Amino acid sequence: MSERRACRVIDADRESVRYRSTRDDDAGLREKLRELANQRRRFGYRRLHILLRREGVMINRKKTQRIYQEEGLAVRRRRSRRRAVGTRAPAPVLALPNQRxxxxxxxxxxxxxxxxxxxxxxxxxxxxxxxxxxxxxxxxxxxxxxxxxxxxxxxxxxxxxxxxxxxxxxxxxxxxxxxxxxxxxxxxxxxxxxxxxxxxxxxxxxxxxxxxxxxxxxxxxxxxxxxxxxxxxxxxxxxxxxxxxxxxxxxxxxxxxxxxxxxxxxxxxxxxxxxxxxxx
Structure with missing residues (x-):
């Protein structure tokens, strides 16, 4: 069946069938969001959105939420004893006041x-x-x-x-x-x-x-x-x-x-x- 006839049968606009999204894939933004999510494993998309804006990435919060969900970065509920990955203790600081x-x-x-x-x-x-x-x-x-x-x-x-x-x-x-x-x-x-x-x-x-x-x-x-x-x-x-x-x-x-x-x-x-x- 031709496209013209199929669209007539289902009463669909041919332009909507042929439409192709022109939205950017946001590969750099997705990579940055994954990096932040790995660093802050217990942060949700709202806190990660603040970190992105702090680094100069000016995007809408809803877009951050959408990419966050598409990348599967949701915070998972812990089912066992919490364990630290690697060394996360703060490094020694210079022996001066107000350093830490x-x-x-x-x-x-x-x-x-x-x-x-x-x-x-x-x-x-x-x-x-x-x-x-x-x-x-x-x-x-x-x-x-x-x-x-x-x-x-x-x-x-x-x-x-x-x-x-x-x-x-x-x-x-x-x-x-x-x-x-x-x-x-x-x-x-x-x-x-x-x-x-x-x-x-x-x-x-x-x-x-x-x-x-x-x-x-x-x-x-x-x-x-x-x-x-x-x-x-x-x-x-x-x-x-x-x-x-x-x-x-x-x-x-x-x-x-x-x-x-x-x-x-x-x-x-x-x-x-x-x-x-x-x-x-």
Whole structure:
């Protein structure tokens, strides 16, 4: 049967039958999306879309979703114990303040949680924010305020919690140009500095104090953090306090050797940095 007769039988337009799509195959975009999906295995198309736009790929979110589905990149539900692939621990950094911050949450039995921010080099607690609920936008606000006081960090390390992998956090990192490193799932020791700090806070404060209200908790936590930084001996610092250790090591860096752009003075030595690697 000819095309003309077949179209007449089914009442179809011959132009629609002969139409051939002129849309580009987007081979480069698909390759880039697959690369990002392999790096961020637990990210959906929305977060991958933000990463694409951060790298200058200006496309519509619906197009990202369509290619994401066509490439079969949907996040799969885990059915067994989560395992890390390769070494995903952050590399050792220069022994200077603001080179790497660590973030994590610690919960209290009174049903509030505390967002802790620790400088991995100085071991100082930069912020301890207690509240009943802390969203991704709240994390961004607290970090923005902290940066105005201390300057921008070279890297931020955290786990893969929903608040820390939210679209608000990803967009904020792209705007201010901060590298955010996510540890391998199920590997909390890759974020060992803040995990250790959380243990000290729980053992010395949360388990020892009966908080009557959230304002009372804020006062007690602020006082404990000040004592931790200025009075409590730290075993990893030769049993000196972080403040005293910082003041002593500050003398090791003459003004001519201090890197530009740091909000505070270099106060640590590379010999005191611990190097940790993840098991394969």
């Amino acid at each position: 911050w660590s973030l994590d949450f610690v919960h209290d039995q009174m049903a509030f949680r505390v967002l802790n921010v620790v400088d991995d080099v100085t071991r100082e607690c930069l912020a301890a924010v207690p509240d009943t609920s802390i969203s991704g936008r709240r994390v961004v606000r607290e970090l923005t305020e902290l940066i105005t006081q201390r300057g921008k960090p070279g890297m931020i390390v955290s786990d893969n919690g929903t608040e820390l992998t939210s679209n608000a956090v990803l967009a904020w990192c792209g705007e201010i140009g901060v590298e955010w490193h996510y540890i391998a799932p199920g590997k909390p020791m890759q974020n060992g500095y803040v995990e250790s700090f959380n243990g000290r806070m729980r053992d010395e404060l949360l388990n020892e104090t009966l908080f009557l209200s959230l304002p009372h908790a804020r006062v007690e936590i602020a006082a404990w953090v000040d004592d931790y930084n200025r009075e409590r001996p730290h075993s990893a610092l030769g049993y000196e306090t972080p403040a005293a250790f910082a003041a002593e090591l500050d003398k090791q860096w003459p003004a001519s050797l201090r890197p530009t752009g740091s909000a505070t003075q270099p106060i640590a030595s590379t010999a005191l940095m611990r190097k940790t690697t993840a098991r394969l």
